[in-house]
Amino acid sequence: MRLLLVNPNMTEAMTRDMAAIARRIAGTAAEIVPLTAPRGFPYIASRAEAQIGGGIALEMIADNLEGADAVIIAAFGDPGLRGARELFDLPVVGMAEAAMMSASMLGERFSIVTFSPVMRRWYLDCVADSGLSARCTGVRTPPGHPLDVSGLRETLRDDLADLARRAALEDGADVVILGGAPLAGLAGEIAEEVPALVIDPIAAAVSQAMALARIAARRSFGARACKPVAKPSVGLGPALGRIVAQVGA
Structure with missing residues (x-):
């Protein structure tokens, strides 16, 4: 099992600490792939910052989606969580x-x-x-x-x-x-x-992500009713742009 640990904050030390906890919880049952935001804020601390960080998180997920079984939004407040669930056909868990x-x-x-x-x-x-x-x-x-x-x-x-x-x-x-x-x-x-x-929260998120990856049939995610309409976009990362152009089609 492969879990993306997506930290929408830019601080690498936070990612390292959370990844260490995640690996301890997962043991040999899952590979933890830690990702740190390449831009945005050292630490998200408001609703406005969470909106910005959420968009960055969506690009991070899209860029690293291949081979992933589940995604963890590793920031309390769960920036981008609901949007990620709309776009990506796998379990997405927010730590909050x-x-x-x-x-x-x-x-x-x-x-x-x-x-x-x-x-x-x-x-x-x-x-x-x-x-x-x-x-x-x-x-x-x-x-x-x-x-x-x-x-x-x-x-x-x-x-x-x-x-x-x-x-x-x-x-x-x-x-x-x-x-x-x-x-x-x-x-x-x-x-x-x-x-x-x-x-x-990160221990809870990893435990739930692993459970959901086991109990939810991956093929069912594409049939969910909440899928947005496919449309073209301008200025998004290439991977996210391709997904937005195809989702729900």
Whole structure:
């Protein structure tokens, strides 16, 4: 099995951290192909940036589609997720949606803890889009936006662990999701300090991508009713342009 790990952020270190987690989860059952955005933003932190990053993610997938069994959008907030599902005939999993769906199977209510208040409304939009607002206790963040997202697992570790504990004890969350690519790997480090289950979104996404690749018949994707109308385009990457010109035809 071959999984594309598509990071719409430009920061290679984030991709490396997420790929390491993905390989640990997949073991020998899947090959992980990590991809980092060639342009855009070092880190996507708003709805506007997610729109831009989503388009870049679609081009990245199109350029590397051959031989892939499933795709993982490796940015919390899932830039480009729904568009990718329209265009590409294979399972496409977003790490935010995967984490929320997994959390809903592991407990009755979940909370999201992330590192910046700037992302709170965007992440709540993601919860609403997933249809899980009634299961979510909210998004907890530190009071300020960090100037540098590198090293957040170390610099904000104790603050994030405290926010996760408060989400469990004060908000009643059974499951806490650590949202944001810079936090990849932190869930395992703080799990014993939090009186709730703590989820790493990339671990959830890889697990779900592998499951979907096994249970969904690949030949059925082309027959889905949501396919857009084929049309010509200008300025897209060659691979994505060809797919847009043929999809649904």
